[in-house]
Amino acid sequence: MSELNKRETIRPIDFSTKKHYLTKVFPGPFYSRQEPLNVLKEWGRWADYLSPAAYTCSSMEYFAGRSTCAVFDLTPMTKYRISGTDALPYLNRLMTREVGKIKAGRVGYCVWCTDAGQVIDDGTIFHLREGEYRLCSQERHLDWLMTNTIGFDVTVTDETHEVAGLALQGPTSCATLKDMGLAGIENMKPFGIGHFEFEGTELTISRTGFTGDLGYELWIDPQYAEVLWDRLFEAGELRGIKPMGDEALSMLRIEAGFIQAHHEFMPAHETVRASHTRSPLELGLSWLVDFNKPNFNGRKALLAEKKRGHRYNLVKLDIDGNKPANDSFVFTTRKKFVGTVTSAMWSPSAKASIALASLEAPHGEPGEEFLVEIYYQRELKWSRVMVKARVISGVFYDPPRKRLTPPADF
């Protein structure tokens, strides 16, 4: 190998010294397996982990997610362990929803707010075992979670680096896990959690995901990350398993209609301009806000907002034509500006141009029609069209297999 081609070897990071932040960007526990597969060498940065944007071709990775199964490295997702006698009251003050409804062995979606009722982030609460919770989110929140501990007998531990995670998403995901020898996996219901013996350690699996499809998330001690990857790809070889990067996942989540920080909302703690945040009511998450609880962060402000009316509605748009409406402005049919598109794509599964958009209230009733301003180019020639769009109430793409238990054997 010539000197020019010699690359610096990237080694897994030793977190025990607590000096990992000095290395700025570091490889995750699956790096040795991802690196040869990542033919494009396109690495992004997620919470300081190297995270593949795409391995070969994001479209093909997307289709694996919808037609066979795709594997996404979840390790960089922040994971906080929450335990102690006050874990539930603590979470109930922190979260807008009633956390007591998430029984042991179940996962619940949640959102949390500042005192002003503005969304800090959304995430998932894993009720791993009775009274033992794990909170997963895209952004980091240790400072806020610690502030929230005042007055509660609760322990919050950042275990992001102690747990490796893989998402296995797509129609053949269940069959792959079954082939891997995980007996009974087919009986797990959506949002369920199971613990399995695996190579002498514990493998925790939840039937969750960010794709709106049949899928699972696998959680394991990072020391066993490589063997998990190997066993998974071995089992999935004939089931069309493929590694998937961030770009493909992003397409899958827009089709699923899921919101994401920095797209549909700015995390309130990162927002400089106070009016640029969103409340849960403005993100269509009022079903996650339980005013029957006597206290939670943002309750007072949200009650006032409920009375006064909120400023924005987050809607799903079905747009005519096939031109993706990224970053578009939205107008009424009489050409009055009412909002912006937050995420958009041509959806291969829904066979439609779809978008999530934030519209000024009271606009956004299902069926309401708008004009979307799309800029596009053909061979460097730019054009602008005003395309008709309408608000839909359902989901863009909703395969029944995502709910079926046991899932069909593909």
Next chain:
Amino acid sequence: MTNVIIIGAGHNGLTCAAYLAKEGKQVTVLEAAEQVGGAAITREFAPGFKVSAGAHLLYMLDKNVRKELSLESAGLSFSQLDMKTVALAEDGNHLHISGKALQGAMITTSDQSAYQEYKRFMTRFAGVIGGMHNRIPPRVGTRNFSDLLTLAKTALNVRMLGKDDMREFLRVGGINIYDILQENFEHPLLKGALSLDGILGTNLGPRSNNSMFTALHRLSGLQGMAMPKGGMGAVSDALATAARKHGANIRTSAEVANIYMDGDQVAGVELQDGEKITADAVISSADPRTTFFNLLGARNLEAGFVRKISNIRMRGNTAKLHLALDGLPEFNGLDKNQLGERLVIAPDIEYVERAFNHAKYEEHSVKPVAEITIPSLHDDSLAPAGKHVLSAVVQYAPYHLKQGWDTEKAGFTDLVIDTLEQYAPAIRQQIVHQEMLTPVDIEREFRISGGHWHHGELAMDQFLMLRPVPGSAQYQSPVDGLFLCGAGSHPGGGVMGSAGRNAANAVLKATTRGRDS
């Protein structure tokens, strides 16, 4: 809302009780201690010897409170008025400072005239600060008329200083008293003594920014220093008498264990013995941290507010020394009349700053600063005939001490007495009994979290609409039915009663018009 509970019968709690009872509210005051007064009490610390256990000089009592509650007819009188300050010198060549002039210590004429000018502008500027004392702090970013009016009045007060004084006010308001005294004076005793105005009862040295603001706040009562007859407890007793006269029910030895809620509303309090008392409103004169964390519970609040409360700077740095003496102490160079004044040990301003240095590193001062009074000279009810009581405010004695107060207290007490001996050589032999209250003792005895007698550092960032924190600065709290009326609220500590009076107004306003936001 007719039935209210006030937690704590300190002077602010009693003031608030008196005003609300006067307006026809059914008021119950619950005091944990056996006597009313909180830290404004006179208590026996040795057989036959009594002392004001907290503040020993009265200079800020709200004139409105005094008049409107007829405190004189409720028993308040004074054993001494318009007290002077004596800046003690080790060689006995002391400097005598009165409101009008300086005497002794070979003071120069230039210092004399500078002192006149200093008094003039300090009085004017303190008047601006004092002008805000009797108002409910305005909320920022609101269109509420009374809030806007208060803001406008405050701005007008500053503008009314005139061009030159306004510019000077804006220049000096936020800086340190060291620079101001260096600009104006030469004599070390004068600078040392005046610097105490900026640092007594605070976590500041003369060179700390904001020490000019604390000095102005201290002078903002615009009245001379006085001693109530019977000690500071007499103020509280008069307030209790006034409150009872208007119909308030005051219960002592009734310690509140917690404030309880019904849904998202405050419903009442539970006492240590388990007795539950319901109320339409609970008004706490306890410090904000005690109120919100110990009594209400942080879990009943939203986390952003909890963070603000936990960040209030409220660590005491002041100790109190009480000596029972078997005779009148002899101070070098002072006659009996002069002994009755306010005596200060702050020989120069560097001495004061050096004393503060230790506090930054969780150590007590090696050469402490002291403000000394001998109240028994004016009031023979405080000590047996021929015997005397010495009361001293001593700095710096940080709440958090590296070695802990359990091991350090005896040594620190000795060290303070050593310091006194340099001015009164025979005093140690006269001591019959001694008592030292460190901030930890103050916290325990008066239930003030952190032992800070102002219930939170008096600073520009913890004043007006920022006191104790935004969201609770109008004597209200984020929880419906819970109000604050103590020194932790505007305009802060010192025996004033203004916080109690303003809080009563805020409660009445909330009752008649509901909460406007």
